[in-house]
Amino acid sequence: MxxxxxxxxxxxxxxxxxxxxxxxxxxxxxxxxxxxxxxxxxxxxxxxxxxxxxxxxxxxxxxxxxxxxxxxxxxxxxxxxxxxxxxxxxxxxxxxxxxxxxxxxxxxxxxxxxxxxxxxxxxxxxxxxxxxxxxxxxxxxxxxxxxxxxxxxxxxxxxxxxxxxxxxxxxxxxxxxxxxxxxxxxxxxxxxxxxxxxxxxxxxxxxxxxxxxxxxxxxxxxxxxxxxxxxxxxxxxxxxxxxxxxxxxxxxxxxxxxxxxxxxxxxxxxxxxxxxxxxxxxxxxxxxxxxxxxxxxxxxxxxxxxxxxxxxxxxxxxxxxxxxxxxxxxxxxxxxxxxxxxxxxxxxxxxxxxxxxxxxxxxxxxxxxxxxxxxxxxxDLARVDEDGYWFVVDRKKDMIIRGGYNVYPREIEEVLYEHPAVAEAAVVGVPDGLLGEEVAAVVALKPRAHATADEIREHVRARVAAYKYPRVVRFTDALPKGPTGKILKREIVIDPAGS
Structure with a gap:
């Protein structure tokens, strides 16, 4: 059958x-x-x-x-x-x-x-x-x-x-x-x-x-x-x-x-x-x-x-x-x-x-x-040893794996952009000893706009599954960009315990 x-x-x-x-x-x-x-x-x-x-x-x-x-x-x-x-x-x-x-x-x-x-x-x-x-x-x-x-x-x-x-x-x-x-x-x-x-x-x-x-x-x-x-x-x-x-x-x-x-x-x-x-x-x-x-x-x-x-x-x-x-x-x-x-x-x-x-x-x-x-x-990037065993060394994609669940940054970024105070946003993974990775958001606010980290977190939390929203929220004047205006996530460095 x-x-x-x-x-x-x-x-x-x-x-x-x-x-x-x-x-x-x-x-x-x-x-x-x-x-x-x-x-x-x-x-x-x-x-x-x-x-x-x-x-x-x-x-x-x-x-x-x-x-x-x-x-x-x-x-x-x-x-x-x-x-x-x-x-x-x-x-x-x-x-x-x-x-x-x-x-x-x-x-x-x-x-x-x-x-x-x-x-x-x-x-x-x-x-x-x-x-x-x-x-x-x-x-x-x-x-x-x-x-x-x-x-x-x-x-x-x-x-x-x-x-x-x-x-x-x-x-x-x-x-x-x-x-x-x-x-x-x-x-x-x-x-x-x-x-x-x-x-x-x-x-x-x-x-x-x-x-x-x-x-x-x-x-x-x-x-x-x-x-x-x-x-x-x-x-x-x-x-x-x-x-x-x-x-x-x-x-x-x-x-x-x-x-x-x-x-x-x-x-x-x-x-x-x-x-x-x-x-x-x-x-x-x-x-x-x-x-x-x-x-x-x-x-x-x-x-x-x-x-x-x-x-x-x-x-x-x-x-x-x-x-x-x-x-x-x-x-x-x-x-x-x-x-x-x-x-x-x-x-x-x-x-x-x-x-x-x-x-x-x-x-x-x-x-x-x-x-x-x-x-x-x-x-996914990998290498093979002399015995034919495979070792994953990195991911080409920016996907975050938080506690075994896949979190896709683009989806969270779309929700962040729905907040009236957000001008730019990028979501990345940061190391976490318990979960493997934690979801972090870096946000640039619109001129004269105001929002706290808790407000940003709650905005996302209300719109996506609980494992997806960013526990780490950081503010910046502007996100790093390349010549074409694309946000360069590789240049974003976040200390989860910092500010």
Whole structure:
């Protein structure tokens, strides 16, 4: 079966009585999850959703997420997942750009999603726990799974660089099925007895492929945590018997410094996986010593489904390295002109393989710029050592990674420019010991205008998700510019503790 929802159908047939998803006291077996997803598919169909339609999903890591996710896929539709922390204007952009027909929202995201849906004329269904379950129970399940071709879209993940508006990376059923199989079979060696930690956001490629789809493909259990908290994560590690921990560097740092509860036992933990940003070597070693488990780093992007490289579990790993290209994927280093970089030299990572997206939704120009001769150009710079291991050394793009979340400066700058006192603004990342990077804004005010740092912060905070607004705000008479008037971010130097 080509449809990605076939992962659940197959595991329900093979592991029906096993627990598929656990969230606190809620546990769904594979048979139950399969049945609920079939009811969700029928519910969507009854509301006019047809194969190829886009369906938005605005939910945290709760048990309803996989029900809705596989239900959308089962109906032959395309999942458009969104961060439940987004504000209405951000959700509205995604709904409008993707042409979403209907959006499903968790109660916590109801207000912002409903406002966005009203703005765009999109149907909205709020998944209130009791009401949603009653609605599913009253719906006759959809028989079978809608057939889809390998190159039909399964998911559109919205991402962007530092220029332009967010772009929807279109991932096909084949992209996601193959990357999931590679992750489950060759990287995690996942099996039915495994329990995977589900603290990575499922609206993101890392959480979707490496946690949700990998767990389902293996017939394993996914232990969900709606919002990461180190104490809650430790309880899940011990109480649920987690065997595979997946996290971003800030999660590792938090767990490394958290106090262990009395009687803490994580002896079932056999593997820890890190991605999303570079994991400091001292944190890696500290985590391994504290939890007695190897930590393996990998690399990927939304556009690559996401896994492109990984430290293979059956070979020596190198701390600080993203490892080797994974099965079905090729990597090369290229110069600014697209030629192969000289041996030993730093170059831009280009990726080719079964994991590379079909393209950006309705953005042929952006697709042509990013994917050339079948190679996706990542914008990340790397080097390769004598053993063929890859090391990311920098990012060409100005994207900020704050606590594992991507923050795109251009988006925040647009909001800053909406403030009546702001003449010029630039957003950059500054080092942060806990989060990796913090968002900083440098602002030049209009003549005779006045604004405080708190006012600027609150202006942005009211208009974007909480992780995006600049905690650091600095004022300047004028921003540095080049001959053409372009702001030169490389010349902006900020002391986070200074003024």
């Amino acid at each position: 080509t449809n990605l929802a076939g992962l659940l159908v197959d595991s329900a047939a093979a592991h029906g009585s096993r627990t598929a998803v656990r969230q606190g006291a809620t546990a769904l077996g594979y048979t139950e999850l399969d049945d609920l997803s079939a009811c969700a598919a029928a519910l969507l169909h009854a509301r006019g959703v047809r194969p190829g339609d886009r369906v938005g999903l605005v939910m945290p890591n709760i048990a309803h997420f996989p029900v809705a996710y596989y239900g959308i896929l089962r109906a032959g539709a395309v999942v458009v997942p969104m961060n439940p922390l987004l504000k209405a204007r951000e959700i509205a952009f995604t709904l409008r750009d993707s042409g979403t027909r209907l959006v499903l929202a968790a109660p916590a995201a109801q207000q912002e999603t409903a406002e966005a849906a009203a703005t765009t004329g999109t149907a909205c269904l709020v998944a209130e726990p009791d009401a949603f379950e009653a609605l599913l129970a009253a719906t006759e399940p959809m028989p079978g799974v809608v057939d889809r071709a390998d190159d039909d879209l399964a998911v559109i993940l919205y991402t962007s660089g530092t220029t332009g508006t967010p772009k929807g990376a279109g991932l096909t059923h084949h992209n996601l099925r193959s990357n999931t199989a590679t992750t489950a079979e060759t990287l995690f060696h996942a099996r039915p007895g495994d329990v995977l930690f589900g603290g990575l956001p499922l609206f993101h490629a890392f959480g979707q492929t490496c946690a949700l789809n990998t767990a389902v493909a293996a017939g394993a259990t996914l232990a969900l945590l709606p919002r990461f908290d180190p104490d809650a994560a430790l309880r899940i590690l011990a109480d649920d018997g987690v065997t595979v921990f997946l996290g971003v560097p800030t999660m590792y740092t938090a767990l490394l410094h958290a106090g262990l509860p009395d009687g803490f036992d994580a002896s079932r933990l056999r593997l820890a996986v890190s991605g999303g940003a570079a994991l400091p070597v001292e944190v890696l070693h500290g985590f391994e010593q504290r939890f007695d488990v190897p930590v393996l780093e990998g690399y990927g992007l939304s556009e690559t489904s996401p896994v492109a490289a990984f430290n293979p579990p059956d070979r020596p790993r190198k701390p600080g390295s993203i490892g080797l290209p994974v099965r079905g994927v090729e990597l090369r280093l290229v110069t600014g002109t697209g030629e192969d970089s000289a041996p030993g030299q730093v170059g831009e990572i280009a990726v080719r393989g079964e994991n590379v997206m079909a393209g950006y939704w309705n953005r042929p120009d952006a697709t042509a710029e990013a994917v050339r001769d079948g190679w996706f150009h990542t914008g």
